[in-house]
Amino acid sequence: MAYPILLNPFFLFISLFILLMHLPIHQAINGGFSVKLIRKNSTNAHSHKRLRDITQTNSFAYLGEYLLELFIGTPPINTYGILDTGSNLIWTQCVPCDNCYKQLAPLFDPKKSSTYTNISCLSTKCKLIDTGVCSPENMCNYTYGYGDSSITQGALALETITLNSSTGHSVQLNKVIFGCGHNDTGTFNDHEMGIIGLGRGPTSLIYQIGSSFGGRKFSHCLLPFNTDISLSSEMSFGKGSEVLGHGVVSTPLVSKGDINLYFVTLLGMSVEDTRFDISNNPETIRKGNMLIDSGTPPTILQQKLYDEVFNEVRKRVPMNPISDDPVLGPQLCYRTLTNLKGPKITMHFEGGDVKLTPIQTFIPPKDGVFCLAFTNTSNEDTGIYGNFAQSNFLIGYDLEKDVVSFKPRDCTK
CATH class of the missing domain: 2.40.70.10 (Acid Proteases)
Incomplete structure (x- = not known):
């Protein structure tokens, strides 16, 4: 969790x-x-x-x-x-x-x-x-x-x-x-x-x-x-669970004291061709600033990065967001009868880029509504890479090589 x-x-x-x-x-x-x-x-x-x-x-x-x-x-x-x-x-x-x-x-x-x-x-x-x-x-x-x-x-x-x-x-x-x-x-x-x-x-x-x-x-x-x-x-x-082949992105696991979980380093994110770096100086980026967590649905970003992504996505979706639904609150949501054609979002991890499509970045909490599957945290040390963003990827955890690997895949097949 x-x-x-x-x-x-x-x-x-x-x-x-x-x-x-x-x-x-x-x-x-x-x-x-x-x-x-x-x-x-x-x-x-x-x-x-x-x-x-x-x-x-x-x-x-x-x-x-x-x-x-x-x-x-x-x-x-x-x-x-x-x-x-x-x-x-x-x-x-x-x-x-x-x-x-x-x-x-x-x-x-x-x-x-x-x-x-x-x-x-x-x-x-x-x-x-x-x-x-x-x-x-x-x-x-x-x-x-x-x-x-x-x-x-x-x-x-x-x-x-x-x-x-x-x-x-x-x-x-x-x-x-x-x-x-x-x-x-x-x-x-x-x-x-x-x-x-x-x-x-x-x-x-x-x-x-x-x-x-x-x-x-x-x-x-x-x-x-x-x-x-x-x-x-x-x-x-075990054997056979390795993520191999063309298109694999591997990022090193980072140890954080006695917290034995899957921490990786996020360098920044892009919304289409607009990139937002966590820091202008790569030397100052906190190693292990993102926890990969299958038990958390949304991806949780540090406040500054979340605001940048939120505002850029809003600019690029040619629709007016919902603003009058008390259940949805301040989430970025849109009413549409078809799947939302939102912008592509890229996670820039140490080791390579993981490219997300609207399937992973917008989820329908109810019929006719799609919401951005990201939220924010005031914790500047660590964000969370949730299971919405993990879907339709073969994701491999190798505890012996200390890497996590991502490969795009249609998980329905």
Whole structure:
């Protein structure tokens, strides 16, 4: 999820930012594996119907988030968590959960799983979470806070997690560190059963998978917002997930202390042929000034850069923006019955340019309205590259080479 930022009403579904061993694989697989992100609309997303004719890990999109399907425990229980490169903990809501947000699917009951094991507060695994504390029973409890005051609290435990792979076989991961949330509050909706942290930290899913599938790397191809719900986004882990070939842009990852996430350096942006640099002096640009976060829908820019892009886009769209909608607020929105033909926007990253089309930069929050999928922050140190801008790109994260790579692709095919 993303940095704590105050947003206007249109982007209330934005995510937040958390500050915060290699596990045995039950079934050895040669090379990597892929999964699908199931897409369902708000009327049927709670059905959790398995897609039996696909062999990749499942997820679906709802309210701007991409949900990853996995199975927790023995016997395995269906769980859908937010696919989140902006955090490092896997957690789901658990029984008992008296002070939790509403969830449509049944809660995970650790007492019904034969492979559930609480982590002792004396274990080194408990120390992997900054807020790990001892319970009266000497078990490791955690409190995991988010920037908008959302919180998950519960027991840190070990459990079996199963994914459906593209080979048609299940991939079973044993003794995965995860949070069993017993007190969860905040901005979550009733389709989200937790969060699947995919950051660079030791409790994230990708870190715990390790190099067992041919390297600590993964990639995803996210479908654009408002795409046909019968289509699925795709995600791959390990060997075969590399982003290669013509048109690939790679940018180096930047380490920022103990915040183990995907920071890259943005040099500036262009609206068509008009460029706005973050600094006139490249030597003064803050390295790692942009967090790539699949759990945050809009792209969040530092105030000055946002104002420049906002004003230039407004000048180049030959329509009058909406100014009388209290829900949309100060967002740059237009009424049109067809897809908005907005200007092309280029992200100038260290290492190369990522060119965005209106599919990634304007999203329809309601019929007949298109809004600029950017917003602003007063945080001058770090912005967020959200999942709207990531759609229709194959994006690869290589934790061994410390690079993120982008390749334009029609993710509906």
